[in-house]
Amino acid sequence: MASLEPARGEYGAADIERFVPETHSGARSDFERDRARVIHSSGLRKLAAKTQVLSPTAGIDFARNRLTHSLEVAQIGRELAASLGLDRDVVDAACLTHDLGHPPFGHNGERALAEWASDAGGFEGNAQTLRILTRLEAKRFSETGESAGLNLTRATLDASCKYPWALSEAPAGSGKFGYYPDDAPVFHWMREGAPARVKCAEAQTMDLSDDIAYSVHDFEDAIVSDHIDPLILTSRSGHDSLIADVASWADGSFTHDELSAAYDRISATPTWLTRWDGSRRHQAQLKNFTSDMIGHFARSAIAATRESAGGAPLARYGASLVVPKAIHAEIAVLKGIVAAFVMASGRRQPTYRRQRALLAELLETLWEGQDRDLEPAFQADFAAAADDAAAKRVIVDQVASLTDQSAIAWHRRLCEVPLV
Template sequence: MSQPAKPEPDVSAPTGRGPLAPYAVDARVSRGRLIAEPPSPTRTAYARDRDRILHSSAFRRLNYKTQVFVYHEGDHYRSRLTHSLEVAQIARSIARSLRVDEDLTETVALAHDLGHSPFGHAGERALDAAMTDAGGFDHNAQSLRVVTRFERKYGAFDGLNLTWETLEGLVKHNGPLEGHETPVPEPVLDYCATHDLELDTYASLEAQIAALSDDIAYNAHDLEDGYRANCFTFAELAEVPMTASLLAEVDAAYPDLDDLRRLYEVTRRLITAMVNDAIAEARARLATLRPESADDVRQAGRTLIAFSDEMLGRLDDLRKFLFARVYRHARVVRIMDDAETVIADLFERYTETVDALPPEWRAEAPPLGTRQYARYVADFIAGMTDRYALVEHRRLFDATPDLR
């Protein structure tokens, strides 16, 4: 198994906001990039990774990929792009409080959904089902493929040639991949055969922060978007213990607010409560473990960035509410069922004949009927935006769901 390239000797300071904690990842001793590059005189290795993500085509396409509501349902609903930006903001704030590398944290947060298919988890379910006999489909594994293969901007390599620490965080931000009942996705195993990301260990604190910030962001903004979509009322929201207490705070402070401002006051308090709890719990766990390096964090045997047991209980009630009132709302379910049909139809048609693919995708297609061809089709579909998937469906079929 090959080793990572020589560490990139960045000479800039790891952060402009004071010294890093000993358990933080330090860009000055990064394990480097698979293909060595001269260091930047003005940016750390992780700041450079962040900028490459921001300038990628895959990141721009997230603007037309579903979070919960399809892009054409309204201009104020979150997309995968705005969700990723909100996750990055929350993650950077937590990273600053815990004195870890803000740039690496932000990079993992911005990149965590790059591999998402159109129509959010509905598209992922449809692709995974279609790929049952060809290795399945996992959006985290697809994110790795995006940043290591599909972004083609540089003369010296395919992909973005990101640092080992960014790739590790992208793959393992939800925990170790080996040593569990769930099999490691094939694309991750394929990549790690030549660039070992140490799948049996935990990721850095920076990546763990990005993962928890994802939870914080969607708990709050799915609540906000669900209300905008008329999925529930304030009376129903007042039945959830956590939001009931926040509603009482808001109404006591601002008794005459209009509904949307009232809702925003609730969600901003919700975010604050989750962030403060996560920071306090992380500090408690760090005080117990006393890690002296980022590798101590990787070998800790448990996640160090987490909610307290009390907060987990309160959030469990909120998640049950969101599941029942938003994610399983009749309107949302109907639209996502139709979206799954669109993805399944596309996969079936593309795998019947290479001629169904657009001309630019036919030239490099593997032999029809092989596992490689099925993965090639999944890569094509996963890269689509919602609207392009609908355009392709209309091109290939007589009738296409309206998704409204």
């Protein structure tokens, strides 16, 4: 579909405001400056050594990591933004930041940190992203000497927020939230004028881009790494069991029939693989399948959104992104297949348990040592902590900042008893 011109005129003074006021010279727009700050951040670079689905420490050198995933999300998001009349740089920057808060070992590591910090506000990767952008990634300071992080514009910061609510306001059973209590001031500043609990159109676009990239690229990686055999997928034997596993992963969002129909539509795609031998021909077919799925998902959302908006501008809270339920079901099928064959696979569970145990032991060792083994920036935060909850948050910040490899190295150095 033809692209609309970026709607810069639909972004006002409040959208380009920063928590700590700045003045600039040069031709770059405020949103272009935001994107550049994210690209040059250490947090983005660290994503190169953090787990997407298959850990960078697993010896599989072609699998995606959090950085390559974020780049792919940003590419999808930028093209969606162009087609929907949203600012490309706002959506691009939001896509690049969306996984900054992920700790070592991906969602498995997130679970370990949440359990350890359950008495100090918990842990959530998206809340940690806001904390990184507004506090931990040093770029600007207030007049009183407090870090404002990258000090992004209100529009870009809001676009990075998937869950605009606190833990106490999270939907029952979800555990997803967007900020910790001590980050409330900047969160409420960011959300000035926004409808309660509603994501802006740019954040919705980032979220869809993440879902699209996650579903197709993790599926691709799982086939290339031999975690999924296309022959099993095309066999009707065990098909109902597979759909049941997908339905379980989707938390009851779809019926068995809806997911089965979605699976049939996906498998009818001309580029769907019926077998895999690693040949260049099969590599090309798999790559073209992922391209076909991305295009199909994106075009469907663009068409449905334009029809719903009726010509109204989407920028910020002008209108909402619309994704047909059938497309959500197809995305859920691809995600669920990967979950069934990789994340929920019995052979992966011992690895996941070891990863969680490693992080729990590292957290406890750092806590017992107080600020002795922390990096200098976190030592200062620990010294300034007003109570135990604030001090535990610093320990969590430190461990969450580590990559998979550095978490293993820190554990080896601090937790393993040296041989005498």
